[in-house]
Amino acid sequence: MSDAAILAEIIDASDAVLIGAGSGLSSSCGYNHYHWTEAFLKHLQPFRDKYGFKSPMDGFYYCFPSLESQWGYYAEYIRAMWELPDGDAYHALRESTKDKDTFMLTTNVDMQADRCFPSESTRHFQGDFAYLQCRQPCHDELISSHEIVQKLHENLLPDLSIPAELVPRCGICSWPLVPWIRDDTFLEGEKWEEEADNHRRFLRRHLIENEDRLLLLELGVGEMTPAIIKLPFWELAMKNENVTYVCINTEKGSAPLHLGNRGIYINKDIASVLAETCHLIRR
Numbered sequence: 001m002s003d004a005a006i007l008a009e010i011i012d013a014s015d016a017v018l019i020g021a022g023s024g025l026s027s028s029c030g031y032n033h034y035h036w037t038e039a040f041l042k043h044l045q046p047f048r049d050k051y052g053f054k055s056p057m058d059g060f061y062y063c064f065p066s067l068e069s070q071w072g073y074y075a076e077y078i079r080a081m082w083e084l085p086d087g088d089a090y091h092a093l094r095e096s097t098k099d100k101d102t103f104m105l106t107t108n109v110d111m112q113a114d115r116c117f118p119s120e121s122t123r124h125f126q127g128d129f130a131y132l133q134c135r136q137p138c139h140d141e142l143i144s145s146h147e148i149v150q151k152l153h154e155n156l157l158p159d160l161s162i163p164a165e166l167v168p169r170c171g172i173c174s175w176p177l178v179p180w181i182r183d184d185t186f187l188e189g190e191k192w193e194e195e196a197d198n199h200r201r202f203l204r205r206h207l208i209e210n211e212d213r214l215l216l217l218e219l220g221v222g223e224m225t226p227a228i229i230k231l232p233f234w235e236l237a238m239k240n241e242n243v244t245y246v247c248i249n250t251e252k253g254s255a256p257l258h259l260g261n262r263g264i265y266i267n268k269d270i271a272s273v274l275a276e277t278c279h280l281i282r283r
């Protein structure tokens, strides 16, 4: 039996699926934020040439000489994410799980989760580039980045900066806006709390109020932040006999041994496995 056939069988036998998505899921779609690939170079090549960024995210954390040049890059990077099509692996995930109650917990900030699942079924633990926040922050509101970055794109200057008067600013305190991405001023406000509540309710519904068969599907989670997805998944699987844990990752590894046949580790390309799984479920 292939790995995809085993996964298809487990999904079929589950009542609900909790997906834990890390950067490897987006990378498997060609949307790698930590190495240059064609998808982002198409939009950001001039910035790489000018500043020597090693990756799109390297540019995000770069110390720019001015807000105007920083927002020149932010605008093009964020706009690229709005423009890129839905990732194939995300699409396969949606199709494979559409008969199940599904929730996606993700550390990815690239807008892909909400393209494939309704927003009440996603939790963006580290934020998302679809939104901006006040840099202080002085208030609890998130602002969509969509129209703002489009306007900045149309006004990008030849030196890759934007005009000073177009730097996005908070409507209340006039401080600059920043992308809603975790750092020392990250806003864990109303939206973040609401998503956390939805996540808790999902777990309560399936593990406490009902004795459902729950699949924990960990995809492309790296080693930088194990406390967000990997360790909680291991603990949930250890404490609940109705839970099965499946991990797909291109890095070598293994599922915790004490899970026995409730723990499966697939060391393959995520997009390929999910495409085959989707095909098997939908045929």
Ligand SMILES: [Zn+2]
Binding pocket: 134, 135, 136, 137, 138, 139, 170, 171, 172, 173, 174, 175
């Ligand atoms: Zn403000």
